[in-house]
Amino acid sequence: MSVRGCVAVVGVEYSKLAAQLKARVALAACVVGPFAFAAAMKAQSSVPEDTLFGRSVKESGFAVPLVVLGFAALWVFPVLASLVGGDVFSAEDRYGTWKTVLTRSRSRSEVFAGKVVTALGFSLLLVSVLALSSVAAGVLLIGSQPLISLSGVLLAPPHALTRVVLAWTTVVLPTCGLTAVAVLLSIATRSSVAGVGLPLIASLLMQLYAFVDGPEVIRQALITSAFGAWHGLLAEPPYYGPLVRGSMVSGVYLAICVLIAYRSLRQRDFAG
Amino acid sequence: MRRNRLPRSLIVIAAAATSCCGSSPITSARIEQAIEPTFANLVRVQVSWLKMPPMDASEFQVTASCRRQLSGSDAGAGDWVCTLRWQSPDFQTLRDTFDLFVTTDGCYTATAAGESLGGPRLRLSDGTEVRNLLYAFEGCFDTT
Amino acid sequence: MMERIALEAIGISKAFGSRDALRTVDLVACQGELHGLLGPNGAGKTTLMRVLLGLVRRDAGTVTLLDRTLDPAGDAVPDGVAGLVEVPAFYPYLSGRKNLALLARLDDARRSVSRGRVDSALEQTGLTAQADMAVAGYSAGMRQRLGLAAALLRSPRLLFLDEPTSSLDPAGARDVRALARRLADDGAAVVFSSHDMVEVEELCTAVTIINHGRVVVSGAVDDLRMRAPAAAHALHTSDDAAAYSLASRWPGVTAAWGSEGGLALSADIDVLDAYVIALGRAGVAVRGLERRARSLESLFFELTADGSRGDSPATGSSEGAEDAHDLEAAS
Numbered sequence: 001m002s003v004r005g006c007v008a009v010v011g012v013e014y015s016k017l018a019a020q021l022k023a024r025v026a027l028a029a030c031v032v033g034p035f036a037f038a039a040a041m042k043a044q045s046s047v048p049e050d051t052l053f054g055r056s057v058k059e060s061g062f063a064v065p066l067v068v069l070g071f072a073a074l075w076v077f078p079v080l081a082s083l084v085g086g087d088v089f090s091a092e093d094r095y096g097t098w099k100t101v102l103t104r105s106r107s108r109s110e111v112f113a114g115k116v117v118t119a120l121g122f123s124l125l126l127v128s129v130l131a132l133s134s135v136a137a138g139v140l141l142i143g144s145q146p147l148i149s150l151s152g153v154l155l156a157p158p159h160a161l162t163r164v165v166l167a168w169t170t171v172v173l174p175t176c177g178l179t180a181v182a183v184l185l186s187i188a189t190r191s192s193v194a195g196v197g198l199p200l201i202a203s204l205l206m207q208l209y210a211f212v213d214g215p216e217v218i219r220q221a222l223i224t225s226a227f228g229a230w231h232g233l234l235a236e237p238p239y240y241g242p243l244v245r246g247s248m249v250s251g252v253y254l255a256i257c258v259l260i261a262y263r264s265l266r267q268r269d270f271a272g
Numbered sequence: 273m274r275r276n277r278l279p280r281s282l283i284v285i286a287a288a289a290t291s292c293c294g295s296s297p298i299t300s301a302r303i304e305q306a307i308e309p310t311f312a313n314l315v316r317v318q319v320s321w322l323k324m325p326p327m328d329a330s331e332f333q334v335t336a337s338c339r340r341q342l343s344g345s346d347a348g349a350g351d352w353v354c355t356l357r358w359q360s361p362d363f364q365t366l367r368d369t370f371d372l373f374v375t376t377d378g379c380y381t382a383t384a385a386g387e388s389l390g391g392p393r394l395r396l397s398d399g400t401e402v403r404n405l406l407y408a409f410e411g412c413f414d415t416t
Numbered sequence: 417m418m419e420r421i422a423l424e425a426i427g428i429s430k431a432f433g434s435r436d437a438l439r440t441v442d443l444v445a446c447q448g449e450l451h452g453l454l455g456p457n458g459a460g461k462t463t464l465m466r467v468l469l470g471l472v473r474r475d476a477g478t479v480t481l482l483d484r485t486l487d488p489a490g491d492a493v494p495d496g497v498a499g500l501v502e503v504p505a506f507y508p509y510l511s512g513r514k515n516l517a518l519l520a521r522l523d524d525a526r527r528s529v530s531r532g533r534v535d536s537a538l539e540q541t542g543l544t545a546q547a548d549m550a551v552a553g554y555s556a557g558m559r560q561r562l563g564l565a566a567a568l569l570r571s572p573r574l575l576f577l578d579e580p581t582s583s584l585d586p587a588g589a590r591d592v593r594a595l596a597r598r599l600a601d602d603g604a605a606v607v608f609s610s611h612d613m614v615e616v617e618e619l620c621t622a623v624t625i626i627n628h629g630r631v632v633v634s635g636a637v638d639d640l641r642m643r644a645p646a647a648a649h650a651l652h653t654s655d656d657a658a659a660y661s662l663a664s665r666w667p668g669v670t671a672a673w674g675s676e677g678g679l680a681l682s683a684d685i686d687v688l689d690a691y692v693i694a695l696g697r698a699g700v701a702v703r704g705l706e707r708r709a710r711s712l713e714s715l716f717f718e719l720t721a722d723g724s725r726g727d728s729p730a731t732g733s734s735e736g737a738e739d740a741h742d743l744e745a746a747s
Binding site: 055059150151153154210212213216220225231232236239241242 | 309378409415
């Protein structure tokens with residue numbers, strides 16, 4: 001297995017992605033969505049009081065990316081993460097192209113690594129675009145006023161911007177973990193429908209657990225808890241406990257799912 | 273998969289982990305430690321928004337006393353009631369009650385129980401309106 | 417004449433659950449050889465191809481392709497080896513050219529080199545006109561040719577073709593056979609699996625016959641033809657009755673009345689020559705002597721001894737192996 005080989009696979013996968021409608025639709029949605037939301041907030045008088053920072057959304061543009069972040073944790077991240085991750089392997093089953101891809105000069109390890117890197121990279125691309133678009137939408141449509149943090153402290157615009165960017169950075173690792181879950185499900189089920197649908201269902205179920213006052217240990221072992229770790233960064237003084245724990249949990253999900261998926265692909269017989 | 277080592281070890285770890293921590297990290301102490309400075313900071317911001325002379329958060333001397341609405345348990349997410357004692361900018365000692373809803377990840381929304389703090393919006397002397405930061409506010413605390 | 421061995425597969429075994437798909441199969445092919453792989457449906461031809469190309473993990477045996485030993489677990493296909501397994505599959509939302517360009521990229525080709533190779537492969541398979549059309553709109557024949565083009569991209573010195581003419585019209589099939597022959601003439605080893613025994617016998621210089629996952633017989637086509645049961649001849653004479661009575665007394669000749677008039681004779685060629693000369697001396701003129709060659713097809717059916725001229729596998733595999741044994745012993 002060589003790095004150059006993986007890079008070749010990544011290049012091929014991105015060429016395929018560029019020709020697919022869903023990639024462009026997802027990117028467009030990530031750009032347009034936050035602007036649509038910010039415009040709606042500016043136009044209407046009511047604000048989303050059930051989301052953190054919802055009350056501040058008309059007072060500071062920096063609240064917009066944080067509201068988007070809070071909302072995205074419920075619906076958007078599972079879909080973003082599994083859009084490519086849940087399809088990149090099972091698409092070959094759908095088109096019957098495994099025998100085409102595996103009879104070239106790339107080993108199964110290189111094909112696996114290249115596809116996983118593609119999935120992770122695309123998930124991160126979507127998250128980055130969503131983050132940048134939310135910040136731009138907030139600042140351009142609402143303004144760059146100081147933001148009231150989760151401890152009631154008024155943050156000056158430069159500090160607010162820094163915290164917002166850091167908050168978005170904390171969802172990178174959990175998103176990678178969700179992508180790995182999608183990859184594993186799509187390899188195991190050989191179905192893109194399951195690869196995209198099951199992570200979403202699993203995420204929703206995990207988040208339902210948040211409404212149940214069950215054992216804390218189970219809640220912290222769910223990867224969806226890591227998507228709320230950014231709260232600590234918006235407190236004064238900031239606390240990092242949930243972030244550290246969430247990162248470890250995400251890393252474990254990432255490692256275990258990738259390992260099981262890899263073994264499964266290595267041992268599979270492509271008997272047609 | 274032929275080898276069963278991986279799933280069995282996961283079960284062992286899960287059992288050990290669940291057996292240790294039984295009680296919820298949402299305790300009255302943590303809520304009080306979070307809501308006191310938050311409320312004080314919000315009063316400070318509100319003072320500046322109302323275009324009154326600036327004051328330091330410590331001047332309001334906020335103390336909180338919180339208990340769960342559900343009798344029989346003293347920790348856990350859900351409905352809580354907090355009573356805040358504090359000194360207003362014009363040096364009056366005030367007592368205000370808030371209804372809290374606390375989620376399992378350590379974030380709460382506090383809504384003023386009575387009308388003593390005013391409505392959702394406050395009117396300034398020049399006719400403009402600002403949001404009443406003390407009417408309903410939110411915050412988060414560490415549950416680890 | 418020692419040709420270099422391009423493919424050496426020894427003792428290949430593969431079982432899917434309780435079903436034995438391949439049982440200690442040996443397959444050897446040399447450079448410049450067009451090696452046919454014959455067998456009925458379910459014999460294991462496609463499974464063998466998939467094992468040799470690394471798509472299916474073998475349970476036992478060694479595979480050496482162009483002097484490179486292949487790991488059972490997921491090695492890349494070595495340079496110079498290419499394969500076309502069953503119906504070729506591509507990404508339907510991309511054009512034929514784009515599909516080939518991506519495959520060339522997976523083969524490490526730099527973009528400048530790959531463009532030339534892709535154009536050449538398209539030309540060799542006659543797809544230049546439809547190259548920029550999405551594969552979703554390709555006919556079965558075009559798809560097959562694109563699969564060949566994909567294999568040609570690798571400049572193969574060892575090429576596996578699994579039933580490559582199955583979905584082609586006669587003209588297309590002829591082109592594929594010509595391509596295979598040209599590649600073999602240029603020094604490549606081509607393993608050509610097919611149902612069509614006539615095609616294999618005409619095209620290939622060596623053949624391996626497989627049934628129920630076992631090699632029934634293997635060798636040069638000419639050698640195997642020699643081993644085939646003696647050819648039958650149709651004889652038409654001026655006096656068939658006399659010819660028949662002479663034939664029934666002639667040692668080494670089996671005679672029967674032919675279904676289209678005349679006689680049906682079965683004899684070795686030397687015995688037949690002597691008999692025909694004797695006919696002339698006896699005053700019987702030969703008006704027609706036609707060799708009805710019982711070729712590889714008859715050899716195959718005899719060896720596999722399924723009892724019926726069909727594809728369904730029966731219990732005859734052990735008999736088939738014994739027959740192969742006899743043939744081996746007789747040579």
